[in-house]
Amino acid sequence: MRLTDQEKAMLDGSEGPGKQKAMDLLVRYGEALGAERFVDVTNIAGVPGSSTMFLQNYYKEHGGGSFEDVFSRFDLDSDESVPFPQVGGNCCHLQGGMDPELWREQGMSREAFEHQQQDEAEVVRHGIKVLKTCTPYLAGNMPAFGEHCAWMESSAVVFCNSVVGARTNTEGRESTSAAMLTGKIPDWGFHRDERRPGTHLIQVDVPVESVMDWGMLGYFIGDAVQENIPVVTGKLGQPDLIRHKHFGAAAASSGGVEMYHIVGSTPEAPSLDVALGSNKPRGTIHYGPEERRRVYELLNSSGRSLHVDYVMLGCPHASLEQIGEAARLLEGRKIRSGSSLWLFTSRAVKSVADLHGYTKTIRDAGGLVMTDTCSAIGRMLPQGTKVVALDSAKQVHYLPAMMGIEAWFGSTEDCIQAALTGRWAGEL
Amino acid sequence: MMITLRGRKVVGGCAEGEALVTHDTISGWGGIDPMTGTVIETHHELRGVSFKDKVLVFPGAKGSSGWSAAFHLARIAGFAPKAMIFNVMTTKIALGAVVTRAPAVTDLDQDPLTVIETGDWVKVDGDRGVVEVTKKSPL
Numbered sequence: 001m002r003l004t005d006q007e008k009a010m011l012d013g014s015e016g017p018g019k020q021k022a023m024d025l026l027v028r029y030g031e032a033l034g035a036e037r038f039v040d041v042t043n044i045a046g047v048p049g050s051s052t053m054f055l056q057n058y059y060k061e062h063g064g065g066s067f068e069d070v071f072s073r074f075d076l077d078s079d080e081s082v083p084f085p086q087v088g089g090n091c092c093h094l095q096g097g098m099d100p101e102l103w104r105e106q107g108m109s110r111e112a113f114e115h116q117q118q119d120e121a122e123v124v125r126h127g128i129k130v131l132k133t134c135t136p137y138l139a140g141n142m143p144a145f146g147e148h149c150a151w152m153e154s155s156a157v158v159f160c161n162s163v164v165g166a167r168t169n170t171e172g173r174e175s176t177s178a179a180m181l182t183g184k185i186p187d188w189g190f191h192r193d194e195r196r197p198g199t200h201l202i203q204v205d206v207p208v209e210s211v212m213d214w215g216m217l218g219y220f221i222g223d224a225v226q227e228n229i230p231v232v233t234g235k236l237g238q239p240d241l242i243r244h245k246h247f248g249a250a251a252a253s254s255g256g257v258e259m260y261h262i263v264g265s266t267p268e269a270p271s272l273d274v275a276l277g278s279n280k281p282r283g284t285i286h287y288g289p290e291e292r293r294r295v296y297e298l299l300n301s302s303g304r305s306l307h308v309d310y311v312m313l314g315c316p317h318a319s320l321e322q323i324g325e326a327a328r329l330l331e332g333r334k335i336r337s338g339s340s341l342w343l344f345t346s347r348a349v350k351s352v353a354d355l356h357g358y359t360k361t362i363r364d365a366g367g368l369v370m371t372d373t374c375s376a377i378g379r380m381l382p383q384g385t386k387v388v389a390l391d392s393a394k395q396v397h398y399l400p401a402m403m404g405i406e407a408w409f410g411s412t413e414d415c416i417q418a419a420l421t422g423r424w425a426g427e428l
Numbered sequence: 429m430m431i432t433l434r435g436r437k438v439v440g441g442c443a444e445g446e447a448l449v450t451h452d453t454i455s456g457w458g459g460i461d462p463m464t465g466t467v468i469e470t471h472h473e474l475r476g477v478s479f480k481d482k483v484l485v486f487p488g489a490k491g492s493s494g495w496s497a498a499f500h501l502a503r504i505a506g507f508a509p510k511a512m513i514f515n516v517m518t519t520k521i522a523l524g525a526v527v528t529r530a531p532a533v534t535d536l537d538q539d540p541l542t543v544i545e546t547g548d549w550v551k552v553d554g555d556r557g558v559v560e561v562t563k564k565s566p567l
Contacts, residue, residue, distance in 0.1 A: 025526070032438045032522040032532070054463070058504055074500065077527045152493040169519040172496035174527050189519060226453060227490060227518055256453065256490035256518060302470065376458060398458040398492075401470045 001030045001186075002037050010182055017082035018072075022178035025077050026186065029175055035186035042183070043149040043166070044091045045136050045156065046176025048075055048128060049084075050119055052097070053112060067122035075177035084126060087180040092129040092141050094153050095317075096120070096372040098380070100347075105368060106380045128180065132372040133346030135245065135317040137164070140348055145267060148191055150179040154258075155249035155316045155394065161259040163244045165267035167191050170258050190259060196268060197277030198261045200225045204234030205288040211246050212411040214239060215393040216295045217287060218247035222255030224285050231261045231275045234287075239265060242319055249316050250393035296428045299393055299409035302400040303424065310385040311367075311419040312375050312399070313412060314344030315392035320352055322412070323369065327358035329416040330365035336422040340382035341367035344374045367419070375399055389418040389426070431543055433559040435536035438512075438522065443531045444551040445510040447544045447561075448482035450474045453516075456524060457494025465507025483550040484509040485540050488516035495520035500527040511552035513540045513559060533557050 003011065011027065013020040030038065049071040051059075059065040059073060064081055072081040097116055098108045123130055131139045134153045143149050143166035151157050151168040160166045169189040171179070179185045189195050202224070208217050221230050230251070239247065239262065251257035261269035269275035313326060326343055335341050343362060345353065350371050353359050359369045375381055376398045381388070388405055390396050391412045400407040408418070410426030418424050452473050454460070459469040465480035489495050502508045512525050512532040525532035531554030540559065544550060549562040 028439075028526045029523050032526050033517065033519065034436070055501070055504070074497075074504075077500070077529075154491065154493050157493065170493045170495075171519060172493055172523040172527075174496055174500070175519070175523050186519075227488065227516060253491060256488075256520070298471075397470075401468050402458055 001027060001035060007038060007184060016085060018084050019181050021072065021076040021078040021082050022181040025174060025178045026182060026184055030186035030188070033186050033188045035188040037187045038184040039148050039187035039191045040183055041148045041150045041179055041185045042089055043141065043143045043147055044089060044176055044179045045094050045141065045149070045151040045153065046171070046180065047094050047152060047173050048177045048180060049122060050096065053115070056115065067119055071177065075174055077174055085181065086127040089183055090141070091127070091180045092131045092136055093123050094131065094136065094156070095134050095374070095377050096132045097378050099370040099372055102368055102370050106370070106378060107383065108380070131346060131348065133317045135346060138317065138319055138349055139346040150176050150185040152176050154252035155245065157258055158248035158252045158260065159244060161190050162248060162261070162266050196259060197229070197279050198231030198275045199228040199279050199281060200230045201281045201284045202230045202232045203284045203286050204232060204236055205286055206292050207235045209237045210411065211242055212391065214243040215246040215250045216292060216299065218250030219254045219299065219393040220287055220291055220295045221260070222251035222253060222257050225255055225257060227256035227258070229259050229261070230257065231263065231269065231272065233263045233272065236262065242322060245316050245319070246392065253394040253397040293428060296409070299396050302406050303387070303408040304406050305387050306424045308387050308389045308408065308418040308422060308424045309339050310382050310388045311339070311341040311415045312344070312388055312390055312395060313341070313415060315374055315390070315395035318343055318345040318349065320349050323349070323353045323358045324356065325412060326416065327361040329413060330367060331361050333365055333420055335366035335419045339419055339422050341416070341419040342375070342382070343367060343369050345369060345371060347371045376402055379403065381405070389415040389424060391415045429563055431561040431563070433536040433538050433540060433543060433561065434557060435533045435559070436557045437554050438532035438534055439525045439530065440555040441531040442551070442553050443483070443511040444549065445481055445483045447485050447546055447548045447550045448474070448477065448479050449485040449541065449544055449546045451487065451541055453487050453490040455491030456489065456496065456498035456520065457492040459491055460498055460502065462498050462501035462507065463505050465502050478507070479509045480507045482509050483511045483513065483552060485513045485544050487541065488514050489518050489520035489524060493520070496523040496527050499524045503528050511550070513544070513550070513552065515539070515541065533559060
């Protein structure tokens with residue numbers, strides 16, 4: 001890689017050991033990619049320094065388990081611990097491991113909670129914003145069009161590129177932490193104009209309007225194009241933020257979609273020609289009634305028992321409107337005894353949901369609004385969960401496999417009905 | 429018989445071992461269990477199979493941005509693959525290979541997914557970008 005004088009100074013240690021280790025990792029990473037240079041990034045979202053009890057104990061037994069130890073040795077992949085200076089620029093912490101108030105309900109130990117509190121204090125002390133969400137764009141970090149970012153969280157990455165028109169690759173924990181110290185990331189992939197045009201044409205032949213349908217379409221497309229860039233046209237309503245959120249999250253889970261174009265909707269696709277640039281897609285992938293039914297069946301393939309004991313909403317983290325919808329569907333009703341409903345969102349959005357009374361309405365019905373995490377990230381379920389109902393294709397993709405449970409996929413309304421009755425009655 | 433493939437370095441170093449080949453892309457976080465080195469993704473052809481100490485041959489990475497952290501954790505827990513050979517470069521696989529610290533190569537002159545089969549003995553020289561394959565059974 002060709003380094004600027006500033007980057008060379010970081011790499012040779014002139015700017016301190018933290019930046020040196022960060023730069024060393026970024027150079028190894030850039031060379032692995034085949035990148036030729038770095039690009040300056042002004043907006044960085046990661047999970048710096050966070051550790052499970054396993055990691056903390058491992059490092060404790062191998063030299064030290066403090067926040068800076070974990071940050072140096074895991075995040076910066078350094079063999080020694082180095083001081084970790086205040087970060088510059090706009091850096092935020094994405095999702096965490098548990099709710100700061102409802103951790104007991106989530107089955108977390110006091111030890112783990114206290115450990116998380118210590119980590120969070122360190123994150124604050126190092127100048128990183130505690131957003132604790134997979135939807136930073138709903139919680140106080142919305143990048144600008146064209147801004148170079150270094151983001152983790154596949155659903156946020158695809159939103160950042162596609163809906164905002166900012167530029168990021170799917171970064172990892174180590175690269176975002178290193179970027180927080182250096183303000184650099186390899187100039188590769190979606191930072192570069194030539195990577196952004198669409199590569200695959202998707203023709204939608206069945207009406208796609210509901211959030212559930214947008215999730216299914218995303219899941220289909222991710223599987224069909226893998227890490228390529230779909231350009232979607234056809235029978236589509238104008239997607240709002242929630243639909244983009246569910247579509248992108250699904251496409252990034254079944255495949256590796258980091259950017260998509262919806263002609264007439266996303267900012268780099270004013271027309272089909274602009275969306276494709278000089279790319280000439282071979283053929284067109286069709287999404288019709290048959291494909292729609294197959295995706296629905298695939299997403300419901302782990303479901304056996306119709307007895308639902310857990311409903312999880314808020315993947316990716318719920319917007320205020322989604323919490324309002326859940327509150328409306330639950331108002332004056334009671335979740336069936338023995339069933340649980342957990343709805344996940346960010347702290348920022350929850351504070352407004354509290355103000356609107358949504359949180360209380362959901363709680364009065366027997367549900368809980370939780371922040372920071374989700375069942376997959378925190379690996380947490382209500383005790384005894386065997387069958388979950390989900391309104392997120394992404395969460396269906398992960399949760400049954402990770403936790404060894406059955407899952408049903410449907411609309412938010414299907415899921416809330418299941419919470420009220422204890423029975424799955426969703427259908428396409 | 430021995431087959432030699434030439435490509436480019438992703439991560440340097442040399443390692444050899446038995447090949448574990450999949451035609452499915454691999455998800456890191458949520459797709460593997462780092463604490464056992466096993467693929468757990470529901471519809472994956474390697475579901476339930478461990479890649480510990482194998483030379484992992486696969487098309488590339490998909491899914492969560494926790495890819496690198498999952499393989500990084502597998503390394504720390506002692507369940508990492510010995511080497512990685514893959515076709516499609518992404519940031520997930522590049523960073524993941526770097527922090528797994530296992531020799532890794534890509535851009536090979538023959539498709540490793542066609543040439544290499546599970547059980548073949550594979551030697552990876554990351555620095556030179558060379559892969560030597562000894563077939564377990566004659567072609």
